[in-house]
Amino acid sequence: MVVETIAIGWILILIGVILLLAEAFNPGFFIAVPGTTLIIIGCISLLLPELFNSPWIIIIGVLTALMAAGASVWIYSKITPDKGRPFTVSKDSLVGKTGTVIENVESDNIKGKVDIENVDWSARSNAGVIEKGRKVRVVKSEGVHIIVEEI
Numbered sequence: 001m002v003v004e005t006i007a008i009g010w011i012l013i014l015i016g017v018i019l020l021l022a023e024a025f026n027p028g029f030f031i032a033v034p035g036t037t038l039i040i041i042g043c044i045s046l047l048l049p050e051l052f053n054s055p056w057i058i059i060i061g062v063l064t065a066l067m068a069a070g071a072s073v074w075i076y077s078k079i080t081p082d083k084g085r086p087f088t089v090s091k092d093s094l095v096g097k098t099g100t101v102i103e104n105v106e107s108d109n110i111k112g113k114v115d116i117e118n119v120d121w122s123a124r125s126n127a128g129v130i131e132k133g134r135k136v137r138v139v140k141s142e143g144v145h146i147i148v149e150e151i
Helices: 002-025 032-047 056-079
Strands: 098-103 112-116 119-125 135-142 145-150
Touching (some): 112 135, 112 145
Antiparallel strands (some): 098 112, 098 135, 112 119
């Protein structure tokens, strides 16, 4: 029984480390909490194998998950590069702004791309083709794309 608990402990630690490595290569907060929780529960099963088979392990697991979630939120809030206001865009907030064409913009489709304030937008022109590198102004916003004119 103790040998099985030790084996389970090592398996939990291994899975937790794999999850934390996955989090390191693809940050997003979602994998760090279960990874941390599995590592701690695995360590508890190695250090106190009799505790692993008791109802206390559920309480320890829940508390560990809550603390790991809180720590992850705090860490991500400290390392987030944008400390300013959140970026929001209303339908009309782009009208009048200028940008640069990064993929040719045509009037009959929205395959064109325009860079406005370091954000890429799908765009179409109000007349003809606007080539890459040209400066444009937003004249209208329709759903998730913009209509631009060359300036």
